[in-house]
Amino acid sequence: MSPEYPYDDAATARAVVDDGGTLREWNEGARRLLGHTADEVVGRPAAGLLADPAGFALPADRPFRCAGIVGLRHRDGRTVSVWILAHHRPARPDGPGHWLLVTPLEDTAPLPDDDPLARTALAQSPCATAVYDERLRLRRFNRAMSDVMGVPEERVRGLRPSEIGGRRESEEIERDMFRVLTTGRAEDVRTLVSADVAGRDSAWLFRAAPVTDDEGRVRGVCLTMHDFTDEHLARRRLQLVNEASVRIGSTLDVARTAQELADVCVPALADFVSIDLLDAPEDGSDPCPVSLSFPMVLRRAAQQSATPGAPEVVTELGGTRRYPASSPQATCLTTGDTVLAEDPTQTLTEWLDEDPVRAGRIRALGIHSSMSVPIQARGSTLGVAVLSRFRRPGAFTPDDVLLAEEVTARAAVCIDNARRYSRERETALALQRSLLPRRLPRTAAVEAASRYLPAARAGVGGDWFDVIPLSGMRVAMIVGDVVGHGIKASATMGRLRTAVRTLADIDLAPDELLTHLDDLVLRLSVESGQDGTTGEVGATCLYAVYDPVSRRCTMARAGHPPPVMVLPGGGPARRIELPAGPPLGLGGLPFEAIEVDLPEGTVLGLYTDGLVESRERDLDTSQRLLCEALPAPAGAADAAETADTPDVSDSLDAACDRVLHALLPAGGAADDVALLLARTRGLPASQVATWDIPADPSLVAAIRKQVVGQLERWRLTETAFTAELVVSELVTNAIRYGERPIRLRLIHDTSILICEVSDASPTAPHLRRAKTYDEGGRGLLLVAQLTQRWGTRHTPDGKTIWAELALLEGL
Structure with missing residues (x-):
C-alpha cells in the first residue's frame, strides 16, 4: 500500500503479472498466502505457481476483469484453492499492460443487522452503497453495488476500493475516502470511468461520508454511487456540436472546411473519417439527387485517422473513386438518409465483392461499424462523410448517428458557402483575365513586364494595368484600382479600362483624360445607386505618357500611389513627387500633370496600393523595400544594344518577382496587387x-x-x-x-x-x-x-x- 495509507498491506494477497505472463510484483499478503518470497517468484513465469498449469490461463482477449477459483501451489508443496479477482490494465505511455491479481486474506464479518427495516432498506435501495471500515476494507455492500461491481459481496469482503475496482479511477476514489476517514467531512467526487470491454464510457458521482460511533469517532466510510452516464454523454455530444460550430468553416476553402469536419469527428466520434465530394456540374448548376447517375464519381476532399500513418486510406486526397448503386455512399446520397452498417463485411457484401481492395482493408483493420452521412445544404447534394470504428469496440448508437448528422449538417453549410465562394472567385478570375491584357505590346518606347495577384482572402478585385501605343512612337502606361472585390469590381474595371483606351486613342493629355474618366466613374456611381442616390463606385488611377523622341514623360494621378523610378548609371530608386489629385468619382475637382525627364534606360515602376499597404509595417518601410527590390538599370548605350534581346525583358520579369517576394507575405496580400515595370528607350x-x-x-x-x-x-x-x-x-x-x-x-x-x-x-x-x-x-x-x-x-x-x-x- 502507498505510504500515505498507514494500514496493513498484508490483509490482501496481491500480485502483478505482465501481458507476457511474467510475475512483476509480489506483496507480503501473497507471501502469507503461498509462502513464496518476492525474491523467489518475481521475474519468473506466473504459470509456475499453478497447481495445474493447463487448468487455468488469463483470457487472451484482454477483458477488463475476470474472477474465479484457482488452485495454486504452496511453497510446502500443497495445493491452495484461492478465489482470485483479476483486473487488466492496458498499456499506457508510462508502462506496459499488466494484470492485477487480488484476493482477501481476512474473513471480515459484515456489520450486524440489528434493525430489520434498515437491513431491508439497504438491500433494496436503488443506490449502490458500500461500507468500509477504518482500514478501508469492505465490510458490506448492497445488491445494487454488487450489480455495479459484478462480483458477490462475500467474495470481495475485506478488499480495499482500489483492489475491487482495479482501475486507476479506483485509486483516486480510495484516496478521497482516506481523506474523509481522516477529516471526518463528506466529499462528492465526479469520476469518468474509462471504456469497458463493450467500448462504453461511464460517469459516476461518488458520495463518501464518514460512519461514526455514538461518541462521534470515525469508524469507517460509507460510499454511495450514482450513475449519470446519460447526462455526461449528452453534455459531451453538445460539446462536440459546439466545437464543430467553432472549428468548422474558419476559411472559405472547400478542402480546408472538409478537413476541419474530419478533424472534429476523430477521435471524438470515429476512428477514421473520409469526406468525398461531388464535382460541380459543367453547366454550373447545383448537384441534386435527381441528377446523380451510377456509378457515382466522388472526389476525396479530406480524411483523418486516429492511427498514425492512416492505414485505412484507399483513395488518396484529390483522387476520385467510382461508387456503384450498391455502395452505402450512393444509397445515402440518393435517399438523403444516413446508412448505418453494423458489420460492413456482412451488410455490405454486394458492394465489397466489387471492391476487393477495400474489402481486404476492412477485414485487416477489423472495421466493425460504419455509417455514411450525406452532406447536403440548401437543397444541394455535396458529398458524403463516412465514419468508421475499429479501435473502440462499441458500435455506433442511434445517438451517435444523430450527433454525426448534426455536425455534418453544420459543416455542409460551410462547405456550400466555400463552394459558392470558390465558384464566384473562379468566375471573377476568368472575367479578370479576359479584361486584363494577355500580353503587353512590344513598342519602341518602352519594354515592360507586369504582374497581377488577386487578394488571398477577398479574392479578385478591380486592379488593372495597361500599355497603349500612341501616335508619334509615344506610349501610355496606366495602373488603376477600383474599390471593392468580386465580379462587380472586375466588371467596373473592364469598363474603365475600355474607356481609358478610347480616351487615349484620341490623344488626350493625362490630366484631361483623368477628368473625363472622373465623369464616367461619377455616372457609374449614379447608375449603381438606388432611387437616384449615389452608389459606391470609386477608383484611383495613374496615367503616364512617355515620348521616346523627347525622352520626357507626362503623368497625372487620381488618388493613386505615386510611381517610383531608377535612373540609369546606378543610384537608388526614388519616388516621383506627383500631385495626388482626388480619387475618381468625386467630381468637379481638377487634376494636375507634370513632365519628368527620363533618360534612356530609366526603370519606371507603377503599382496599386495592395503592394505597399500592410498591417505588419508602415507605408514608408514598404516604399523603401520597393525601391530596394527594383533593378539597377544598365546605361543608355547598353539598353540600346540589348533593346530587342530577351535578357532585358527577362530582367524586368525577375524584378517583378523580386518585388512581390520582398513586399508580400507568404500567404498572399490582403488586397489585390497590380505591378507594371517599364524600362524606357530613346529614339536616336x-x-x-x-x-x-x-x-x-x-x-x-x-x-x-x-x-x-x-x-x-x-x-x-x-x-x-x-x-x-x-x-x-x-x-x-x-x-x-x-x-x-x-x-x-x-x-x-x-x-x-x-x-x-x-x-x-x-x-x-x-x-x-x-x-x-x-x-x-x-x-x-x-x-x-x-x-x-x-x-x-x-x-x-x-x-x-x-x-x-x-x-x-x-x-
Whole structure:
C-alpha cells in the first residue's frame, strides 16, 4: 500500500503479472498466502505457481476483469484453492499492460443487522452503497453495488476500493475516502470511468461520508454511487456540436472546411473519417439527387485517422473513386438518409465483392461499424462523410448517428458557402483575365513586364494595368484600382479600362483624360445607386505618357500611389513627387500633370496600393523595400544594344518577382496587387527629321524634294512615292487651313514611317466623302487610303495631324 495509507498491506494477497505472463510484483499478503518470497517468484513465469498449469490461463482477449477459483501451489508443496479477482490494465505511455491479481486474506464479518427495516432498506435501495471500515476494507455492500461491481459481496469482503475496482479511477476514489476517514467531512467526487470491454464510457458521482460511533469517532466510510452516464454523454455530444460550430468553416476553402469536419469527428466520434465530394456540374448548376447517375464519381476532399500513418486510406486526397448503386455512399446520397452498417463485411457484401481492395482493408483493420452521412445544404447534394470504428469496440448508437448528422449538417453549410465562394472567385478570375491584357505590346518606347495577384482572402478585385501605343512612337502606361472585390469590381474595371483606351486613342493629355474618366466613374456611381442616390463606385488611377523622341514623360494621378523610378548609371530608386489629385468619382475637382525627364534606360515602376499597404509595417518601410527590390538599370548605350534581346525583358520579369517576394507575405496580400515595370528607350536623333514650313503653297514642291532626299538617306526609296503624296496633302492642308507656325516631322522606326504636320490652329480636319463635282475634300481620304493609321492630337500650341506608313522592310 502507498505510504500515505498507514494500514496493513498484508490483509490482501496481491500480485502483478505482465501481458507476457511474467510475475512483476509480489506483496507480503501473497507471501502469507503461498509462502513464496518476492525474491523467489518475481521475474519468473506466473504459470509456475499453478497447481495445474493447463487448468487455468488469463483470457487472451484482454477483458477488463475476470474472477474465479484457482488452485495454486504452496511453497510446502500443497495445493491452495484461492478465489482470485483479476483486473487488466492496458498499456499506457508510462508502462506496459499488466494484470492485477487480488484476493482477501481476512474473513471480515459484515456489520450486524440489528434493525430489520434498515437491513431491508439497504438491500433494496436503488443506490449502490458500500461500507468500509477504518482500514478501508469492505465490510458490506448492497445488491445494487454488487450489480455495479459484478462480483458477490462475500467474495470481495475485506478488499480495499482500489483492489475491487482495479482501475486507476479506483485509486483516486480510495484516496478521497482516506481523506474523509481522516477529516471526518463528506466529499462528492465526479469520476469518468474509462471504456469497458463493450467500448462504453461511464460517469459516476461518488458520495463518501464518514460512519461514526455514538461518541462521534470515525469508524469507517460509507460510499454511495450514482450513475449519470446519460447526462455526461449528452453534455459531451453538445460539446462536440459546439466545437464543430467553432472549428468548422474558419476559411472559405472547400478542402480546408472538409478537413476541419474530419478533424472534429476523430477521435471524438470515429476512428477514421473520409469526406468525398461531388464535382460541380459543367453547366454550373447545383448537384441534386435527381441528377446523380451510377456509378457515382466522388472526389476525396479530406480524411483523418486516429492511427498514425492512416492505414485505412484507399483513395488518396484529390483522387476520385467510382461508387456503384450498391455502395452505402450512393444509397445515402440518393435517399438523403444516413446508412448505418453494423458489420460492413456482412451488410455490405454486394458492394465489397466489387471492391476487393477495400474489402481486404476492412477485414485487416477489423472495421466493425460504419455509417455514411450525406452532406447536403440548401437543397444541394455535396458529398458524403463516412465514419468508421475499429479501435473502440462499441458500435455506433442511434445517438451517435444523430450527433454525426448534426455536425455534418453544420459543416455542409460551410462547405456550400466555400463552394459558392470558390465558384464566384473562379468566375471573377476568368472575367479578370479576359479584361486584363494577355500580353503587353512590344513598342519602341518602352519594354515592360507586369504582374497581377488577386487578394488571398477577398479574392479578385478591380486592379488593372495597361500599355497603349500612341501616335508619334509615344506610349501610355496606366495602373488603376477600383474599390471593392468580386465580379462587380472586375466588371467596373473592364469598363474603365475600355474607356481609358478610347480616351487615349484620341490623344488626350493625362490630366484631361483623368477628368473625363472622373465623369464616367461619377455616372457609374449614379447608375449603381438606388432611387437616384449615389452608389459606391470609386477608383484611383495613374496615367503616364512617355515620348521616346523627347525622352520626357507626362503623368497625372487620381488618388493613386505615386510611381517610383531608377535612373540609369546606378543610384537608388526614388519616388516621383506627383500631385495626388482626388480619387475618381468625386467630381468637379481638377487634376494636375507634370513632365519628368527620363533618360534612356530609366526603370519606371507603377503599382496599386495592395503592394505597399500592410498591417505588419508602415507605408514608408514598404516604399523603401520597393525601391530596394527594383533593378539597377544598365546605361543608355547598353539598353540600346540589348533593346530587342530577351535578357532585358527577362530582367524586368525577375524584378517583378523580386518585388512581390520582398513586399508580400507568404500567404498572399490582403488586397489585390497590380505591378507594371517599364524600362524606357530613346529614339536616336538620326531617325528624326524636322522642318519649319513657311505658309507659302508654292514651296510645297521643294518640301517634297527635301522629304525624298531624307528618305534616300534612310534607304527608304521604296516608300518615297507614297510618303511624298501624304506629306504633300498634309502640308498643303496646314498651309491652306491652319495657322503659323507650321512644322513637318518624319520619324523612322524599323517597321513604320510617321509623318507629322503641326500648326497653331486648334481646329481638327474631318474625313468626308467628296461629291462628284466638288473641287476639294479628297485629300484626307487619299491619306487614309495610303496609310495604315492617321489621326489628330491636340497640343497646348494647336494640333498635330499624323499618319503612319508601313515600310516594305517591315512587312
